[in-house]
Amino acid sequence: MRKPIPLPRLASVPPADPPYDDERGPYAGPATYGSLALAREPAEPRDTRDPGEGTSGPRGALILSPRGSVPDERRLRGLGQAMAEILAGRRPPESVQNRLSERAYRGLVRAGKMIDTQRPPMVGLPHVQQPVEGVVEMCVLVHCGDRSRVLALRLERFGVQWLVTDFETA
Numbered sequence: 001m002r003k004p005i006p007l008p009r010l011a012s013v014p015p016a017d018p019p020y021d022d023e024r025g026p027y028a029g030p031a032t033y034g035s036l037a038l039a040r041e042p043a044e045p046r047d048t049r050d051p052g053e054g055t056s057g058p059r060g061a062l063i064l065s066p067r068g069s070v071p072d073e074r075r076l077r078g079l080g081q082a083m084a085e086i087l088a089g090r091r092p093p094e095s096v097q098n099r100l101s102e103r104a105y106r107g108l109v110r111a112g113k114m115i116d117t118q119r120p121p122m123v124g125l126p127h128v129q130q131p132v133e134g135v136v137e138m139c140v141l142v143h144c145g146d147r148s149r150v151l152a153l154r155l156e157r158f159g160v161q162w163l164v165t166d167f168e169t170a
Contacts (some may be wrong), residue, residue, distance in 0.1 A: 070136055071155070071162055076126045079164070080140040084121040084151055087169055088144070089113035100164045101156075107167070114169055117144035123151070136162065142169075 071079075079099060085091035086108060093108050100108060115121060124141040131137060134157040142149040154166040 070128075070130060073126060073128070076128060076136075076138050077123060077140065080123045080126055080138065080142075080151060080153065081121075083108075083153065083164075083167060084115065084123050084140070084142045084149075087111065087113065087151070088115040088117050088121045090120055096164075099162075104164050104166060115142065115144055115149055119145050121149075 079096070082091060082096050086093050086096065089112075093105065096108075097105055122143045124143065126138040126140045128136060128138045136155045137152070138155070139150055139152040142151050149169055151169045152167065153164050155162045156165045
């Protein structure tokens with residue numbers, strides 16, 4: 001008599017994406033603000049100067065992560081998605097003005113539509129580096145249909161807020 005062959009053990013696979021807001025439990029954390037799901041906290045005094053420039057006007061106290069720590073992958077991906085939509089002409093630049101330095105915002109407005117696509121762009125997972133303390137560099141692949149593009153962003157910490165100080169696409 002032959003021994004029965006054991007069946008493979010099946011394990012559940014965790015979901016690839018985080019849950020939607022309505023799927024989160026009642027103790028899931030603070031509510032979010034805007035389409036980028038960036039937490040809004042009370043205003044604090046902070047340095048709003050752009051590197052190499054004079055003092056800029058006041059901004060909201062919009063922060064990407066608590067206590068100035070490195071932003072998480074989900075928030076970076078959301079910021080990359082918003083930037084890709086702006087560069088594709090599908091979102092106004094004003095929607096991310098609080099997340100960019102004055103110089104970077106002027107460059108974004110001046111750049112206009114740089115990504116030509118028939119469908120909305122979709123960004124992949126960000127590749128993140130922290131070359132020095134207070135600086136995060138990331139790049140994302142932007143899927144635009146027939147041809148994909150790459151978008152690189154540099155964020156620098158000003159107090160507890162991370163601002164995009166430079167961007168480039170190819």
